[in-house]
Structures are given as C-alpha cells and as structure tokens.
Amino acid sequence: MPSAEPADGPGAMAPSSPSHPGRPQPPARDSTWTQCCAGAVDTLPILTGIVPFALVLGAQASRVGLTPAEVPLLTGLNFAGGAEFAALSLWTLPPHVLAIVAVTLLVNSRMLVMGAALAPFLRHQPKRKVLPSLFLMTDASWALSMAHARRRAQAGAAHPFSLPYYLGSSLLLYVAWIGFTATGALLGPVLGPAHDYGLDMAFPAVFLVMLRGLWRGWRHARPWLAGLAAAALTYWHMGGGAWHVVAGALAGMATAFLLAPRPGKAGR
Amino acid sequence: MIDPANLLAIAAMATATYLCRIGGYVLLRNRSLGPRAMAVMEAAPGCVLLSVIAPAFVSDDPADLGALALTILAATRLPLLATVLVGVGSAALLRHAFG
Numbered sequence: 001m002p003s004a005e006p007a008d009g010p011g012a013m014a015p016s017s018p019s020h021p022g023r024p025q026p027p028a029r030d031s032t033w034t035q036c037c038a039g040a041v042d043t044l045p046i047l048t049g050i051v052p053f054a055l056v057l058g059a060q061a062s063r064v065g066l067t068p069a070e071v072p073l074l075t076g077l078n079f080a081g082g083a084e085f086a087a088l089s090l091w092t093l094p095p096h097v098l099a100i101v102a103v104t105l106l107v108n109s110r111m112l113v114m115g116a117a118l119a120p121f122l123r124h125q126p127k128r129k130v131l132p133s134l135f136l137m138t139d140a141s142w143a144l145s146m147a148h149a150r151r152r153a154q155a156g157a158a159h160p161f162s163l164p165y166y167l168g169s170s171l172l173l174y175v176a177w178i179g180f181t182a183t184g185a186l187l188g189p190v191l192g193p194a195h196d197y198g199l200d201m202a203f204p205a206v207f208l209v210m211l212r213g214l215w216r217g218w219r220h221a222r223p224w225l226a227g228l229a230a231a232a233l234t235y236w237h238m239g240g241g242a243w244h245v246v247a248g249a250l251a252g253m254a255t256a257f258l259l260a261p262r263p264g265k266a267g268r
Numbered sequence: 269m270i271d272p273a274n275l276l277a278i279a280a281m282a283t284a285t286y287l288c289r290i291g292g293y294v295l296l297r298n299r300s301l302g303p304r305a306m307a308v309m310e311a312a313p314g315c316v317l318l319s320v321i322a323p324a325f326v327s328d329d330p331a332d333l334g335a336l337a338l339t340i341l342a343a344t345r346l347p348l349l350a351t352v353l354v355g356v357g358s359a360a361l362l363r364h365a366f367g
Contacts, residue, residue, distance in 0.1 A: 052349040069269040070278065077282035082313065086320045087281060094273035101284045106316045108288035113309055115292025122293065134289045198359025201335055204321040205355030208343030214314050223307075227315035231322030248319025249312065256311030260304040 032164045039144065039168025046140045050081075050173065051180050056202045057084055058184020063199075064091040071185035076178045079136070082210060083107040089203060090245065099246070106249050114142050121149055121161030133163060136170035139213075144169050222259060227252025331362035 030038075054075075061071045066088075078084055083104040090099055115134060122130050145166040153160035215221065231248025238244070324336050339355035346354065 049348050052352060056352060066274060067269050067271075070271070070274050073270065073275075074278045074281070077278060078285050080285045082317065083281070083285060086316060087277075089320050091277075094271075095277040097277045097280050100277050101280050103316060103320070104281045104284040105288065106312055108285050109309055109312045111285075111288040112292035112296065113306075115289060115294075116296035117292070119293045119296065119298075130293065131290055134293060135286060137289050196360070196363075198335065198356040198361075198363065201324075201332075201339060201355035201359035202352050204324045204336060205339050205343065205352040206348065207317045207321050208340055209348045209351050211314055211317055212343055214317075220310070221314070223311035224314040224318050228318040228322055228325065231319035232326045235323045236326050244322055245316065245319045248322055249316045252315025252319070253308045253312055256307045256315075257304055260307035262304070 030162075035162045035164040036168035039141070039148070039162070039165035039170075040172045042144050042148070043140065043169040043172045046144075046173070047176055050140075050176055053081060053206060054177055054180030055184035055187065056206060057081060057088070058181035058186075059188030059199070060085070060088050060184075060203065061091075061181070062185045062188035064088055065093045066091070066185065068182065068185045072178045072182040075181040076174075078104075079138070079174060079177060080104070080108055080111075081177070085203065085206060086245070103245055103249075110139075111137065114139075117146070118142070118161070121159075124159055125163060129163065133167060133170075136167070136174055138170060138173055141166055141169040141173055223252040223256035226255035329363070329366075331366040332359065334362050335359035 057075070058071050061074065061084075062068065066074065075084060086103045086107050087100045090096065090103060114137060118134075118137075145161065148162060148165050149160040152162065211224070227248040230251030231244040234247040235244035324332065327333055327336070335355065335358040338358040339351065342351040342354035
C-alpha cells in the first residue's frame with residue numbers, strides 16, 4: 001500500500017523510535033517483542049494518512065458494486081492500496097479480470113524493486129519465513145524497516161534488518177487497512193450518490209497526493225506526462241472501459257525507456 | 269454476498285500482487301537491473317496513476333476542470349485528507365454553482 005503521507009518520509013519517523021532514545025543501544029539485546037512494538041509505534045503517525053485513504057477506498061468499492069463482505073476480502077488478500085484504487089476505477093459487473101490484473105501488475109511493479117532491495121538483508125533468513133513475510137510488504141513498512149536497518153547497521157549490528165520490527169509495522173498496517181476499508185464500505189451507501197457531492201473527485205485527489213510521494217522533479221515526470229497525454233487522448237476518442245489506462249501506461253513506460261541512458265554509454 | 273465473478277477478479281488480483289511482492293526477492297536478489305529497465309520500473313507506478321485519472325483531465329464540464337485544478341494545487345501542499353476535502357468540496361460547490 002502506498003504511503004498516503006508521502007510528505008513525512010521515513011526519516012521524519014526516525015526520532016520517535018522508542019528503542020533508540022538518544023544514543024544507540026546494542027540492538028542484539030532487543031527482544032523480538034520489543035522490536036515488534038517499536039515497528040508498530042513508528043507506524044502510528046502513518047496511520048493518520050492511511051485511515052482516510054482506507055475509508056475512501058471502502059466507500060468507492062461499495063459504489064462500484066462490491067458488497068461489505070467482498071471489500072475486506074479484496075483489501076485483505078491484495079493489501080495494496082494503489083492497485084486497489086486503480087482496479088476499482090475499472091471495476092464493472094462482472095469485472096474485466098485481465099484489465100484488472102494488468103493494472104495491478106503495473107501499479108505494483110515497484111514492489112519488485114523493493115523486494116530486490118530487501119534481498120541482501122534477508123540472506124540469513126530461511127525462505128519459509130521470508131516468503132510469508134513478504135505478503136505484508138508495503139511502501140510504508142518497507143521504508144520504515146529499511147531506515148531502522150540503516151540505524152542498526154550504524155550501531156554495528158551483524159544482521160541490521162529486523163524481521164520483528166518489519167512485522168510489527170506491517171501487521172498494524174494490515175489490521176488498520178482491512179478494518180477501515182470495511183468501515184468505508186459500510187458507510188459508503190449512507191453517503192448517497194457520489195457525483196452530487198463531488199465524491200468522485202476523491203479519486204484524483206488521492207492519486208495526486210500519491211504522485212507527490214513519487215515526485216522526483218520534472219525531469220523524472222516526463223514519462224508521466226506522456227502517459228497522461230496518451231491516456232487522455234485515448235479516453236477522448238474511445239470513451240469508457242480501461243483502454244486509456246493501458247495506452248497511458250505503455251506510452252509512459254516507452255517514454256521512460258527512450259529517455260533513459262543507453263546501456264554502454266555513460267550518463268547523458 | 270460474494271459474487272463469483274468478483275471473487276475471481278479479487279483472487280487474480282491478489283495473486284498478481286503477491287507475485288510482485290516476492291518477485292524482486294526471488295528473481296532479482298542476485299543480479300542488478302540495467303539503467304533502462306530501472307527507469308521503466310520507476311516510471312510505471314506514476315504513469316498508471318495518472319492514466320487512471322486521465323478522464324478527469326478531459327471532462328467537458330468546466331466545473332469539473334476547475335475542481336481538478338484546485339485539487340492539483342491542494343495535492344502539491346496539503347496532506348491527503350485535506351486534499352480529498354478540497355477536491356470533493358470544490359467539485360460539489362462548482363457543480364452546484366454552474367450546474
């Protein structure tokens with residue numbers, strides 16, 4: 001799930017870590033439970049961004065026809081907010097499974113990079129522990145755990161990445177995500193027709209804030225703008241359906257490919 | 269309560285997401301990506317997010333376009349909840365004012 005409060009990076013959370021008051025302590029002495037709690041406590045500020053995001057998502061899901069039983073099933077099994085928002089905007093009855101899977105893969109492709117970055121830290125852990133743990137990986141818990149690992153590495157820990165810390169953070173996010181998306185699904189129908197109240201604008205609002213979290217300057221935004229132009233033109237010509245998402249994503253990724261430094265040439 | 273077609277879509281989606289979560293660890297842990305693959309991977313989420321909301325950019329209702337402009341402005345400086353309130357509030361107000 002993308003961090004809904006991108007303005008507060010993991011660095012902003014760092015000083016609140018209760019297991020590191022002032023001077024670094026020997027991390028190896030921290031019990032599993034202490035580390036788990038530290039992960040959860042460091043995640044609390046992020047929840048202020050996650051909770052409204054989850055409520056809006058749940059309400060949106062009920063609006064496109066998912067029942068209050070289906071919403072926690074979706075958010076509990078998938079547990080990736082960005083992909084869920086994107087999929088719901090394409091959701092029809094019955095849903096286009098291929099379009100939804102394609103958009104999910106595209107939105108979540110960043111997880112490949114995140115997982116690859118974790119891999120060196122997890123070498124000493126058995127796969128039977130790592131693979132289930134990765135089910136809970138989110139932008140927020142990943143970023144917090146990597147920051148935590150950097151601090152422990154500076155303190156001289158042999159295995160700086162703390163699986164308990166990561167699980168404490170991830171599990172809190174997981175419970176909150178399911179609980180508040182389900183709550184949003186129950187509240188959604190009470191709110192009435194979306195368009196009259198401008199509720200359909202919640203989607204662009206959430207996405208634009210997520211984009212701010214991904215923002216790395218205009219230079220890196222060029223593929224985004226190409227994708228936006230292609231998607232807008234496609235929608236203009238073809239109307240509803242999901243084709244504009246496919247066209248925009250492909251145009252944007254092709255632009256990123258063409259703008260990137262070529263292999264074999266140093267820099268640009 | 270649970271529609272089979274929805275269940276199928278949810279299960280397919282969950283599988284796709286889990287493959288993304290473990291894929292980096294399983295496939296990429298012993299190698300590094302080239303600069304072009306890296307650039308495409310980094311650009312993909314933003315491209316998808318913007319593509320999904322692209323219809324809002326080509327709305328034929330001036331009230332919608334005005335609300336979108338205010339929402340973009342809000343998104344650059346406000347937290348999530350405040351941005352959602354600005355977006356929803358401005359869309360509701362402008363639609364009533366011009367509708």
